[in-house]
Ligand SMILES: CC(C)(COP(=O)(O)OP(=O)(O)OC[C@H]1O[C@@H](n2cnc3c(N)ncnc32)[C@H](O)[C@@H]1O)[C@@H](O)C(=O)NCCC(=O)NCCS
């Protein structure tokens with residue numbers, strides 16, 4: 001599975017384009033604005049922090065956040081905006097990764113992440129393989145924003161100026177969708193992009209971008225086991241291409257971090273086995289089936305993804321089957337590591353008995 005970041009300026013047409021992807025092509029769209037509303041609902045941790053940081057004056061009589069009031073504050077004060085972002089953005093990122101994971105389980109080959117601040121915060125940038133900027137002219141943006149939100153020019157400009165300019169974003173993205181014309185023209189641009197993304201789907205392992213620092217995950221990891229002896233060359237290539245940090249060691253408790261030196265084969269004591277997402281999925285699903293407490297397991301899994309950590313099963317004679325669930329652009333899902341003696345059949349058997357992760361790496 002790969003992810004496509006959809007961004008632009010305020011009111012440049014992201015939601016309009018996202019709707020076309022979703023309704024006309026059935027693409028899953030994960031919308032940061034929608035999530036941003038969910039995570040600040042009354043009672044949620046972010047809500048409590050907003051209340052204590054900004055005071056009761058940003059609440060409605062119902063107790064919910066007064067979005068208009070909070071908007072007036074943060075779009076006119078960079079310091080306050082930073083405060084709000086620091087409260088809300090981690091929760092948005094977490095929920096986005098959660099939804100990405102669900103879409104993966106549903107078998108979607110790619111998902112669109114609609115993120116207005118993709119390039120400003122850069123939080124989700126490491127996860128996207130492509131980025132689309134929805135572009136329109138400055139005067140169109142201003143007019144559309146004033147009309148849609150019923151804002152005067154000054155208020156609309158404050159919102160526009162709180163973001164990176166559209167021109168700058170166009171230089172950072174991989175694709176631009178021109179939304180300066182009537183919607184039918186925009187629709188035809190979306191169609192072209194959809195076709196390009198579908199064409200980008202190829203066997204997951206041959207689709208890993210090597211050496212492109214912009215779209216590789218700097219923090220992507222491969223887990224290596226010091227007791228094993230062989231490193232498949234493609235794994236080395238992948239690791240070095242992705243600028244990976246490699247963890248090496250003999251057991252989960254003795255795993256120590258060491259930086260992988262791209263291009264060297266000096267770290268001989270390891271076996272990192274890449275498997276197709278379908279196998280990973282089967283393993284993951286078999287794990288979920290075994291528990292009535294699926295939700296908390298998923299939360300934990302998400303945490304592990306979020307933190308780029310692994311999961312260790314310690315059932316039976318195999319002690320170090322380690323599954324790394326780490327989203328790698330273009331690559332499917334991540335890495336699985338197991339000891340060389342274990343066959344897939346044995347893994348299935350072990351997992352059928354396993355009661356889930358016993359220790360985190
Ligand atoms: C300030 C809030 C309460 C205003 O709510 P309101 O309903 O008026 O606007 P809405 O949430 O629909 O956002 C509209 C657009 O404003 C822009 N925007 C929103 N927050 C920000 C921000 N912190 N910085 C710059 N632009 C922003 C985006 O382009 C977004 O699409 C709300 O936007 C918010 O909670 N923002 C912080 C969370 C955030 O950064 N959201 C953007 C998604 S990453």
Ligand SMILES: Nc1ncnc2c1ncn2[C@@H]1O[C@H](COP(=O)(O)OP(=O)(O)OP(=O)(O)O)[C@@H](O)[C@H]1O
Nearest residue numbers: 009010011012013014015016144148179181182183
């Ligand atoms: N091609 C177009 N022609 C005319 N109006 C358009 C066009 N595209 C979008 N609009 C209008 O412009 C406004 C902003 O569009 P939209 O809500 O899609 O922007 P957005 O980038 O998602 O905004 P935000 O950053 O606030 O989430 C809407 O009222 C929409 O109907």
